[in-house]
Each structure stands twice: as structure tokens, then as C-alpha cells.
Amino acid sequence: MRKKDNIAIKVENVTKRFKLYYDKPSTLKERLVFWNKKKSEERTVLKNINLDIKKGETVALIGVNGSGKSTLLKLMTKIIYPTEGKITVNGKLTSLLELGAGFHPDFTGRENIYFNASIFGLTKSEIEKRVDDIIEFSELGEFIDSPVRTYSSGMYMRLAFSVAINVDAEILLIDEILAVGDQHFQDKCFAKLRELRDSDKTIVIVSHSLGPIRDLCKRAVWIYDGEIRMDGPSGEIIDEYLKVCG
Amino acid sequence: MIKMIKSLYQYRELLKSNIKKEIRGKYKGSFLGVLWSFVNPLLMTLVYAIVFPFILRSGPEHYVTYIVIGILPWNFFTTVISQGTFTILGNAGIIKKVYFPREILPISVATSGLVNFLISIPIIFLFLLFSGIGFSWYILLLPLVILCQYILSLGIIFITSAINVYIRDAEYIINFFVQMLFYATPILYESSLFGDKAWILSLNPMTTIINSYRDILYSGVLPNMGLLFLVLIFSIVLLLIGIAVFRKLEKGFAEEV
Numbered sequence: 423m424r425k426k427d428n429i430a431i432k433v434e435n436v437t438k439r440f441k442l443y444y445d446k447p448s449t450l451k452e453r454l455v456f457w458n459k460k461k462s463e464e465r466t467v468l469k470n471i472n473l474d475i476k477k478g479e480t481v482a483l484i485g486v487n488g489s490g491k492s493t494l495l496k497l498m499t500k501i502i503y504p505t506e507g508k509i510t511v512n513g514k515l516t517s518l519l520e521l522g523a524g525f526h527p528d529f530t531g532r533e534n535i536y537f538n539a540s541i542f543g544l545t546k547s548e549i550e551k552r553v554d555d556i557i558e559f560s561e562l563g564e565f566i567d568s569p570v571r572t573y574s575s576g577m578y579m580r581l582a583f584s585v586a587i588n589v590d591a592e593i594l595l596i597d598e599i600l601a602v603g604d605q606h607f608q609d610k611c612f613a614k615l616r617e618l619r620d621s622d623k624t625i626v627i628v629s630h631s632l633g634p635i636r637d638l639c640k641r642a643v644w645i646y647d648g649e650i651r652m653d654g655p656s657g658e659i660i661d662e663y664l665k666v667c668g
Numbered sequence: 669m670i671k672m673i674k675s676l677y678q679y680r681e682l683l684k685s686n687i688k689k690e691i692r693g694k695y696k697g698s699f700l701g702v703l704w705s706f707v708n709p710l711l712m713t714l715v716y717a718i719v720f721p722f723i724l725r726s727g728p729e730h731y732v733t734y735i736v737i738g739i740l741p742w743n744f745f746t747t748v749i750s751q752g753t754f755t756i757l758g759n760a761g762i763i764k765k766v767y768f769p770r771e772i773l774p775i776s777v778a779t780s781g782l783v784n785f786l787i788s789i790p791i792i793f794l795f796l797l798f799s800g801i802g803f804s805w806y807i808l809l810l811p812l813v814i815l816c817q818y819i820l821s822l823g824i825i826f827i828t829s830a831i832n833v834y835i836r837d838a839e840y841i842i843n844f845f846v847q848m849l850f851y852a853t854p855i856l857y858e859s860s861l862f863g864d865k866a867w868i869l870s871l872n873p874m875t876t877i878i879n880s881y882r883d884i885l886y887s888g889v890l891p892n893m894g895l896l897f898l899v900l901i902f903s904i905v906l907l908l909i910g911i912a913v914f915r916k917l918e919k920g921f922a923e924e925v
Contacts, residue, residue: 440923450837496922499767503919520765526689537689540682541766549681 429512430593430624431498433473436507438493439464467493469648470507477513477592480625482635482656484663485645491628494645495519495595498626513624516542516591521582527571531562531581534570538582542589552588559614560584561607580607587614593624612638636660672911675769683772683779690751690780705784706791709743710736720856728858730886733795737885738855738878740792744785745821745874749846752777752825753832753839760925770918771911774829778822785814796885804888813880816896820873820903826910830917833924853878873899 442463467490475481483491496502497509499517524541525534535556539549557566560581570578596615612634619625619638629635635642635656642656644663652659676683695701716739717732728734755773756763763770796803832838853874859866869875876899880891 450835450841453835501764501767501922515767517767524762524766529689536681537685540679540685541762541768543679543682543768545678545681546684 427512428476429474429510430477430479431473431475431512431626432508432510433471433494433498434508434510436468436471436494436497436504436509437466438468438490438497438502439466439505467648468497468504471648471650473643473650473653475624475626477624478622479641480619480639481627482639482642483626483628483645484630484632484635484642484660485651486667489645490648491645492519492597495597495626495628498595511593513592514543515593515595516586516589517595517597518583518586519595519597521579521586525570525578525582528569530569531560531566531573532557534581535566535585538585539589542586542591544589552590556584556588559588559610576604576607583611587611587618591623594618594626596625596627596629598629632660632664669911672769672771672915676771676775679769679772682768683776686772686776687780687783690776691783702784702787705743705747706788709739709788710791712743713739716856724857730799730801733799733801734882734886735856736795737792737882738853740785740788741817741878741881742850742853742855742874744781745817746846746850747784748778748781748821749824749828750839750843751781752821753828753842755825756829756833756921757836757925763925764922770921771826771914774822774825774914777825778818781821782814782818792885801886801888804884806884806888806890809880809884809891812900813877813884813891813896816880816900816903817874817877819907820877820899823903823906823908823910826907826914830914830921833917833921849874870895873902 442465471494483494485491493502495517496519497504498511499515499519500511501517501519524538526537529537532553535553536546536549539552539556540546544552560566560577560583562577562581565573565577566581570581573581615625615638625639627635627639639656641654642652642659642663643650644652644659652662691702695704698704700707713732713736716735720735721731752774755777756770759773762768793803828838828842832842849872852869852872854861854869855878859869859875859879862869876892876895880896883889883891
């Protein structure tokens with residue numbers, strides 16, 4: 423029982439297959455006319471993955487493009503579901519797969535904070551407690567009350583990241599979003615992530631920025647072609663990864 | 669089921685802000701804003717009020733009030749169905765990116781429709797007042813009829829929104845079907861026009877609902893409670909089926925949208 427309590431995310435024998443259609447029949451006509459044409463092919467993106475992530479761990483998922491890292495992350499957040507196997511999540515989970523999901527361009531930055539934070543499952547009082555921190559972190563100042571469509575792309579990303587990072591979940595899943603804003607803001611983001619790491623949060627990061635990852639994460643999992651190739655201390659794994667793929 | 673209600677409760681803020689977004693976001697930037705949701709049915713009423721007396725010859729008394737009472741609820745129904753059917757596809761962006769209880773999307777469409785309708789009820793009252801029809805005590809039954817319609821349309825869009833992800837034609841078929849249903853519902857005419865074949869109209873649950881609105885507001889009589897109760901049961905069953913279908917299909921949403 424105690425052992426189970428320690429685990430934040432448990433991935434058991436997970437396999438994920440996607441159907442690839444060459445010409446996807448999405449209308450009724452196509453379905454009826456081409457009913458006997460089998461134009462799909464199954465591709466196995468993840469093969470029998472087993473992974474335990476303990477509470478408080480900071481884990482990096484590394485691997486070349488198309489190896490299945492992001493799919494694994496999406497499975498953990500329950501955006502998609504495994505074809506076989508099971509994923510158990512223990513604790514409140516927030517995923518930052520894409521910044522600014524659900525931003526409405528006509529609403530002001532402040533209104534979008536409320537909307538975006540509520541997508542992450544926060545209640546009104548929880549958002550109100552954080553809203554000042556979020557605005558301060560974003561460094562948007564007076565622009566916060568202008569419609570988001572007037573923002574530059576950098577401002578947009580800064581606002582989105584500030585919301586996401588201040589949600590305060592126990593488990594944080596991050597997919598290659600660390601390239602946000604200018605150098606100053608990036609440094610700030612990393613400082614915040616380090617702070618979260620040290621405050622006992624569980625963090626899973628998918629990234630290609632190996633330098634910062636090595637510094638941030640203690641553990642790295644190398645995924646190669648849908649399978650776990652190596653799993654261990656981040657320094658070792660990244661060195662090995664660079665030797666093979668670098 | 670309990671799990672679903674729990675997660676909906678946890679995400680109540682999203683539900684609230686999504687409803688707000690549905691109501692305000694839709695008309696943002698247009699000159700009349702939210703007013704459009706009333707101007708539109710009123711203009712429709714105006715057209716029918718001018719055209720139909722010529723076709724029907726002897727329409728009911730206070731014909732404009734008669735059709736306003738039918739058209740505003742009907743407008744609530746069609747808006748919810750057409751927006752609701754599209755809601756999953758329309759929110760593909762966030763469905764692919766964030767996890768949240770997907771049920772929130774159809775629920776907020778139905779609820780924003782409900783809010784719009786509630787805001788438009790004073791318009792009906794104005795018509796009742798100025799036509800001299802006045803009010804009866806049966807008006808207390810109004811919330812029951814509204815609830816019945818809300819559950820019915822929510823049940824429908826749980827099913828249609830989920831199916832529309834897999835078969836894109838659903839949207840067009842349903843929109844056509846709803847348009848047809850407009851003429852199969854006694855909005856512009858009275859059920860009695862069909863004489864002893866009027867029961868056919870009752871196969872359409874919206875007939876009972878529109879007739880109940882009319883009994884309560886226009887005629888000031890007790891609606892057919894037996895039929896209304898039947899429609900309520902039907903709507904609840906449909907809602908439960910809808911939730912089951914939705915939950916079965918929602919697992920594939922992120923891959924299919």
C-alpha cells in the first residue's frame with residue numbers, strides 16, 4: 423500500500439495504435455461508396471510501455487521526433503486513451519501541451535486568465551488568489567486589460583505560460599514549451615520550474631533542449647521507436663543519447 | 669455517473685466561463701451584440717405575421733402574440749441543436765490540447781441557450797400585456813415546461829455532437845431535419861387544423877412543449893399534464909442514453925476531430 427502511495431503516474435503495459443487513413447472517409451457518402459476499400463493502416467506508436475513515476479520526481483522524456491514521447495504525454499493527461507494497458511494517475515494533474523489553449527482573441531488578457539485557468543480545473547476563488555501572481559509573472563502590466571488579439575506573439579505566450587505555471591497542480595506535464603519569450607523570460611521560466619521541482623511537485627517534461635533538461639531533471643527516459651530504450655539518471659542517459667543520435 | 673457529476677463540479681468554473689463565452693463571444697464585435705438573439709426571432713415573427721394570415725385566412729386571435737409564444741421557444745430549440753451538434757468539432761483546438769470533462773461543451777451550449785431564452789421571456793410578457801391577453805396563474809407551470817425543453821435538447825445534442833465527430837454529414841442532416849420539424853410543430857398554426865389526425869403531431873415532443881407554452885401563456889388553461897409528463901420522462905430517458913453514447917464516443921474525440 424505504501425509503495426503505491428508513492429507513485430504519481432503508473433503506466434502499465436501500454437500500447438497505443440493509431441489508424442492511419444490515406445483518405446479518411448469522414449462523410450457519409452465516402453463511407454457508403456468506399457465501404458469496402460480498406461485504406462487504413464495501423465501504426466503502433468507505443469509498444470508495451472511500463473513506467474513508474476514517483477511523487478516529487480522530475481523526469482525528462484527524450485528521443486528523436488516521432489518516437490512517441492508526446493503521445494505518451496497525451497495518454498497521461500487522458501486526452502487520448504491507450505489501445506491496451508492502463509495508466510493510473512495519483513493526484514491533480516495539469517498538462518501544458520500547448521500554451522494558450524482556449525484563448526479567445528476578443529477577450530482581454532484578464533478575462534482569458536480566468537477562462538484558461540478554469541480549463542485547468544480551477545475554481546473562481548482559486549483563480550482570484552492567483553490572478554495577481556499571474557499578471558506579475560507575465561510582465562504584461564497595463565496590457566492585461568486589452569484584448570488578446572492586440573498582443574504580440576511573445577506577449578501571448580508569456581501570458582499563457584504564466585497561467586499554466588501558476589495553476590499549482592501536483593503533477594505537471596510539459597511538452598516542449600520552454601522556448602517562450604526572450605532570454606530574460608526563459609530564465610524566469612526555468613527558475614520557476616526549478617522552484618516547482620524543489621517544492622515536491624512531480625514534473626514530466628518532453629524536450630529537445632538537452633542542456634537545460636540535464637540541469638532540471640534528475641531522471642531521464644529515452645524513448646526510441648515506441649519503446650523505452652534507457653531509463654536512469656539524466657546526465658548518463660543524455661550523454662548516451664547524444665552519442666547515438668547526435 | 670457519480671464520477672461524472674463530481675468532475676463537473678470540480679470544473680464548475682470552466683462551465684460558468686464557457687457559458688459566458690458562448691453568450692458574449694458569439695456576438696462580440698457586432699453592433700447590437702446580444703440583442704441579436706432577440707431581434708432575430710422577432711424579425712422572423714414579423715415576417716410570419718405578415719405572410720401567414722394570407723395563407724391561413726382565419727388565423728387565431730392575436731396572431732402575433734400567438735406566434736411569438738411559439739417562435740421564441742423554437743428559436744431556443746434550434747439554436748441549441750445547431751450549435752450543440754457542432755460544439756465538439758468547433759472546440760477541436762482545446763479538445764486536442766487539454767483534458768477537461770468533455771460533457772461541459774454540450775452542457776454549456778444548452779445552458780447558454782436557456783439563459784438567452786430566459787432573458788427573452790419578458791418580451792413574451794410584453795406581448796401578453798399589450799395584446800390584452802394578460803396572465804393566468806398557470807404561469808407558475810412555466811419553469812416545468814422550460815426544464816422539460818432543456819432536458820430534451822441537452823439529450824439530443826449529447827448524441828448529435830458526438831456522432832458529428834465521426835460522421836460530418838450529421839450536422840447537415842440534422843439541420844435539415846430541424847427545419848422540417850418547424851413545420852411539423854404547431855408554431856404558425858393550431859394543432860386543431862389537422863382535425864382528427866392531430867395525434868400525429870404529438871409524436872413530435874416539441875409539439876407538446878410548444879402547446880404547453882401556449883396553454884399556459886396564451887390560452888390561460890392547464891396544459892395537458894399527462895402528455896407533458898410523458899415528454900418529460902422521454903426527455904430524461906433520452907438524456908441518459910445521450911450521456912451513455914457521449915461517454916462511449918468521447919474517448920476518440922481528440923484523435924478524430
